[in-house]
Amino acid sequence: MAVATTPEQTDGAPLVVLTQRRVWLIFGALLASMFLSSLDQSIVGTAMPTIVGELDGVAHQGWVVTAYILAIAIVMPLYGKFGDLWGRRWPFLVAIGLFTLASAGAGFAQTFGELVFWRGVQGLGGGGLMILSQAIIADIVPAKDRGKYMGPMGALFGIAAVIGPLLGGLFTQHADWRWCFWVNIPIGIAAFVTAWVTLRLPSHRSERPVDVAGIVFLVVATSGLVLASSWTSFSGNRDYDWSDPWLLALVGGTVLAIAAFVVVELRFARDPILPLRLFRNPTFTIATLIGFILGAGMFAALAFLPTFLQMSTGVGVTQSGFLLLPMMAGVMLTAIGSGVAITKTGRYKIYPVVGLLVTALGLMWLTRITGDMSLVLFGAMIFVLGAGMGLVMQTIVLAVQNAVDPHELGTATSANNFFREIGAAVGTAIFSTIFTTALFTKLSDVFAGASQLGAGASDVTPEAVAALPEPYKSGVIDAFASTLAPSFWYFVPLVLVGLVLALFLKEVALSDVAGMVARGEAVAADGSGAPSAVVVDELTEHVDLAEQGDLAEHVDDERAGSLGR
Incomplete structure (x- = not known):
């Protein structure tokens, strides 16, 4: 449970004063940074054919x-x-610097190898932006007020997932694919400057040793899991199948690395990189499992819906992105609304319960899609799916942060996000395996005896489908719809498992102390959390002049009370 006691100052450094103005300035920098990282997971998808064609990287796209x-x-x-x-x-x-620099490098890449390298560097920065943004909010805002900040952050994550393909298509069709990366540069510079000025967070030395062995095994295990998932996923072509000995060796090595990581963390690490004792906390365990489940279902659905729209309606990549906007609206509405409601009521358990139920209903509804369905009906379906996800995403992060020691806010936040990313990778791989196997069989039946068309089951594209004569065109569209629709059923039981888990989520009273205040690194603008011996000048040197009077008066009252006792 989060510590909610008045802290003692642990060193001689002046305390940071968390005024409302400072909190909002930091929040703006965090939003810009988190949006950059989330956007770049999806923006290159629609631009991919143009990118790999220009840089001669089709075989390794x-x-x-x-x-x-x-x-x-x-x-x-x-x-x-x-x-x-x-x-x-x-x-x-x-993290901001790495991401912005890598965005420039990717935009100016002249070879496919250069692009892949800079994308990796982007990820090294992007991972920090996502995690640290959420952890910093926990540092500067008490849990009881955090919902109104976490809601927009959750909405932003969902918006980026949907708007990424849309922007990628717009840049590719009307400008240059390189703008998919260049667009990050001005935003990144602005976020860096804002963070440099406003993010006056304390830095400190730690005597605890770095868990080198744990880091090595974690990197190896994570790499193996992500690579195995990616190489068996559908992305225009499949790199490997499960009969390939190299893929089997990769999976075997990944399992061994996971086992070694668990042993090191439990028996040898003095300060584990990912403390497995966190899983003794039922709130952390349940919320993390829910994150894994949501990641699997959310990204699997988003991976294939644009392709289905392009095949069934004949729209281009940009238009297919526009058709996913109802999902974005659903995420925004419920993420922000639930955040405000949590701040007002202090209750949060109901939102992941209702959200997972709505998500399951949305997936069930998507099993009814057909090749000739109304786009209005399709918009309603994905709006429901987005509304369900918006109720869950940041609520479970809030639950995790509120249930752990303030000294482990970053570790717990990163663990929750880490398992959601792993869920997305594994879920997309499983979904794509199921989907592409069934689709290839149906497309083979459609093109049986039609060699004169110059098209086949292995090289179907939206452009090729639009040029096909009947009945082949309708046959391909129906094959996609009849394969995609029942595939959503595979995720319904998974989401329902998450729903059952959410019913057991313990609702811990939301802390009224920000993480930095609880750790003795900051004081709230009203003076709460300040040690009685702190001098007023130390507190007020970081506060705007308009706010100094109230703070000084508060600390004087504290002193008077102390002397009276």
Whole structure:
């Protein structure tokens, strides 16, 4: 349970004063940074054919996405732990700098290898932006007020997932695919400057040793899991199948690395990079499992819906992105609404319960899609799916942060996000295996005896389908719809398992103390959390002149009360 006692100052450094103005300025920098990282997971999808065609990388196009996702997954736990050990200001600035620099490098890449390299560097920065943004909010805002901040952050994550393909298509069709990366540069510079000025968070030295062995095994295990998932996923072509000995060796090595990681963390690490004792906390365990489940269902659905729309309606990549906007609206509405409601009521358990139920209903409804269905009906379906996800995403992060020691906010936040990323990778791989296997069989039947068309089951594209004569065109569209629709059933039981888990989520009273205040690193603007011996000048040197009077009066009252006792 979160510590809610008045802290003692642990060193001689002046306390940071968390005024409302400072909190909002920091929040703006965090939103910009988190949006950058989330957007780049999906923006290159629609631009991929143009990118790999221009840079001669068609045979290895999956690496453009894999390099980014792999780097993000690897560094998530590292940023969380290092932020707890040494403070979050410098890791956050490094993350923004890496991401912005890599965006410029990717935009100016002249070869496919250069692009993949810079995408990996982007991921090294992006993973820090996602984790540290959520952890810093927990540092500066008490849990009881955090919902109104976490809601927009959750909405932003969902918006980025939907708007990424839309922007990628717009840039590719009307400008240059390189703008998919260049667009990050001005936003990144603005976020860096804002963070440099406002993010006056304490840095400190830690005497605890770095868990080198745990980091090595975690990196190896995560890499193997993400690579195995990516290489068996559908991305225009499949790199490997499960009969390939190299893939089997990769899976075997990944299992061994996971086992070694568990042994090291439990028996040898003095300060584990990912403390497995966190899983003794039922709130952390349940919320993390829910995150894994939501990641699996959310990204699997988003991966294939644009392709289905392009096949069934004949729209281009940009238009298919526009058709996913109802999902974005659903995520925004419920994420922000639930955040405000949590702040007002202090109750949060009901939202993941209702959200997972709505998500399951949305997936069930999507099993009814057909090739000739109304786009209005389709919009209603994905709006429901988005509304369900918006109720869950940031609520479970809030539950985790509220249930752990303030000294482990970053570690717990990164662990929750890490397992959601792993869920997305594994879920997409499973879904794509099921979907593509069944689809190839149906397309083979459609094109049986039609060699004169110059098209076949293995090289179907939206452009090729639009040019097909009847009945082949209708046959391909029906094959996609009849394969995709029942595939959603595979995720309904998984989401229902999450719903059952949410029923057992213990609702811990939300703390009224920000993480930095609880750790003795800051004081609230009203003076709460300040040690009685703190001098007024130390507190007020960081506060705007308009706010100094109230704070000084509050501390004087505290002193008077202390002398009276």
